[in-house]
Amino acid sequence: MDYFDPHIHMVSRTTDDYATLARMGCVGMSEPAFWAGFDRGSAESFRDYFRQLTEFERSRAAAYGIAHYTWLCINAKEAENVSLSREVIAMIPEFLDRPNVLGIGEIGLNKNTKNESIVFLEHLELAAKFDELILIHTPHLHDKYPGTRMILDMLQGDSRLQPQRVLVDHVEEHTIGEVLDRGFWAGMTLYPVSKCTPARAADMVEQFGTERLCVNSAGDWGPSQPTAVPNFIFEMRRRGHSEATIRRVVYDNPLAFFSQCRRFHFQPRA
């Protein structure tokens, strides 16, 4: 089955991973800007990273027939440094007209601090000013519940932002309901240790339906599985769900969400 992985960090993966994903049916992916595993020293370092996301990764994916899209921001972890964050946010408009840029992301909270919140609000300002889509990172483990609610409060505090133009990622059993109820899109991240399993993701599809719901691997440089979306497809098939239901979550939904971006022009396989 053709599928999209709407959240994967390919700069941390090998070209062999592109080959494997292509063979498993991946036809498109979106790569949010995130933390490199260490704090970067200057805004120039982000300029190079944004070139990598908008130039090099795009061509590396194309060699395997995969359409590569990306999101730009300074991630929540490095947002603790407010002055660096402001320099990076000021630079982002230089890259917003690049053809594979979908919007601002993955922005959000990490430890739910004041500085993270301030930088998050400044990213929202940028997204509103340039009318960009938004991809949200929600915190992990015990910070997820309050952090997700704080993020929703900030999004809803700005009436210029429409919930159908925001995808909130890493939802789990205790946050998915609130995100969908308020009209946002939700992404379930399949992760071997700290997040959601394919079986729990399938449970949430059964309980909440397929509307505005996506799954992703969030494959990165840590313990993660870039092939997690095919694992979810397999779990859904084992439970007897129709191909149309599965396709809605792994293909139609991400395409519908991304299609709201004026630069998004995806050519489905003939």
Place this chain on the structure above:
Amino acid sequence: MSAQEVLDREFLEIRARILKIAASLDRIERSDSPPADPARMALIREGLELLLKDSPGRAKNVQLLFSLPYSPDWPAALGVPVGKKG
């Protein structure tokens, strides 16, 4: 799938997970002092008790048990201007 089919699929997996928790608790108990953090041990006990309750939403309830609380007054507490835009 029927409940019996789901159980047939999950039974060995559930058994293995219960064993894993049992062995982990034994491992903590036979380890040297200082003893394990009583607050976290109490959370584990509460989590296990939640599984025995005859009510749906166990996964959500376990998630909430292991979560920090949310307070709607957080913008004032942190000094962050929320809800003044648009």
